[in-house]
Amino acid sequence: MDLRNRRGVITGAGSGIGRELAVEFGRRGGDLLLVGRRQETLDETAELVRSAGGAASILELDVTAPGAAERIQAAAASPDLLVNNAGNVRAGRLDELPESDIHAMIDLNLTAPILLTRSLLGPLRAAGSDRGSIILNISSGIALVGMPFYTVYAATKSGIAHFGEALRRELHGTGVHVATAYPGATATPMMDSSTAGEDLGFGRRPVEDVVADVLAALESGAHEINTALPTRRKMQDLNVTDPLAVDAALAPRLGALEEATREHRSM
Template sequence: MDIANRTGVITGAGTGIGRALAVEFGRHNGNLLLVGRRAEPLEETADMVRSVGGQAEVFPVDITDPGAVDRVTGAARRRGPVDLLVNNAGNVRAGRLEDLPEDDVLAMINLNLTAPILLTRALLPSLKGAAVKHGSILLAISSGIALTGLPFYTVYAATKSGIAHFGEALRRELHGTGIHVATAFPGATDTDMMTSSTAGDDLGFGRRPVAEVVAETVAGLRAGDHEINTAAATRRKMQDLNKTDPLAVDALLAPRLKALESAVRTHRSI
């Protein structure tokens, strides 16, 4: 895939992976609508995009609010033919399922799963139209937890697995349309989203720099990959084991359950 001269939307563009992806597309003459809840970090991202030669407009909105998807879609179309959509916005709340507040459960489902499905649905006609000339890109940021479900991340795992299988099914549905549907599976990444967790490499949460994760994601897009796994080596070993012997992963995690629960009990980005 050619990532140059793309016009489209990046959600969760104020920080972390979303910001770094925006700058990368901006470096290749991207014309971007930057979506997120807070205006100030979006403006910072926009300045970074412009500094590398791209164009950017900020659109502060909670994408889960009623009518937000339609407003974002309208703003995106006004910028030109939409040939890029990056569904990156997400949130997390770790903890035992019975202890999770209902509001946090719904917040994860609404932002991680419902909103990207609805935004994709709304922008599909534009993506299809633009794909006729040089192909469109539809990228979702899932999580390594979608590949190996981890304790204390039950709802988060459900949403990230959901968006991954949404992409897989949609890729097959859109075969021949020129829309390249890709899903990225980052492991623990050194972003603001992770600051409230104390889980480290000893518990399988060794964090990779954002720049490395985004570089590998963009390289995967350019190579035409549909599934882009940027997890650290230790997590990949667990993912491989989970494919062949999932009960062995259960046994591997069992002695660490108390330590893991303690390390992630404050992990919340909602």
Template structure:
């Protein structure tokens, strides 16, 4: 659905959750294209390693250790980039997951997912939007939100996570329409199961519909789609896309397809936790 190609070189901006996984991989991609990036995350050691790897690719970085859910975090990020001449990239990637039956999920885990996956990126985008708009007057700014394939097919034992990821997807869709003509390109990524550290505690495999793609393949899809000016970038494998299409045309058929494996799926995902 993209109409105009995007120049991804020499971007200056913020990547949250930059210490590992998709966040680190995107930092490397923008770094090798000459980017200057503020790497935001909770662990200094992992951010420092990302910064080292970005430098090897030719990019430059600043590091900010920050829990996005704490009071003042968004303002501290904004203050860090306030002196930059250009801010034309924001990647809302930080997120966490806690799988399992809803009634067994603690209130703290519910709040943790909502606060980091949904509230934080909305507030960060709101705060940085004036800078993105100002920088977008030249060649266009990029707002990249990392949702999930679960935003397209709500899967059992991921009800709260699905709520947050479908929320950020709809946030992006509405904001894209709000920002038409401003020079801010809003894109949403829908990763399927990806081989990252976030998935190490999840034991569902291909037999349960959770075949994982390599991080390199997913990031390639993201960068190709972004460069092509796409607004919706789906990195799911074809098998999952079949379920996504079925979920549009006949959602009860998806229910029926999942029903026989519910018990096995619950056992496989009940320890999936990245909080």
């Protein structure tokens, strides 16, 4: 895939993986619509994109709001790139999660990107028949190994991964490249409220390294992009062949994992 001079939409562009992706597409000459909830952080990202050599406009918007997809569609200029990155997390025992947090995760992590993709599919198809277009969905390593205390988050991230897989097959031959990234724990503000570290399987990678891996994989034509550390890769492989062995390995650390993730919330 040629990532140069992309006209695109990036959600959750105010910080973390979304910001770093915006800067790197800007470095490649991108003209980007940056979408997020906070004007201040979007302005900061836009300035970084322009400093890197790209162009950027911003749209301060909660992508879960009614009509959000239509507003983004109206603001996007013939996009050939869509990055569904906006997401949130709330860890904890399922029976202790507030209903509002459950709905917030489903709405932002799953419903909003589906609706936005549907709204932009026309111009993305049109671009696909020209130079090819890209839909990049940011899932999570937790979609590959469902971790305790992340039940709803795992459901939403597994959902967006299978949405991408099904859409990829639906769009076969159209020139629309649908890819899914599965980042492991990444050093972004989203992880600041969790104290789980490498000993519990949540060793953090620098966001720059994660995004570099994602873009290199996209350039090579990959559809499934896993940026997890080797220790988590081993667990993912074991989860495919012997999931009950993963249960047994996690069981002695359940108490420590619950304590470390008790305050993990990014809403």
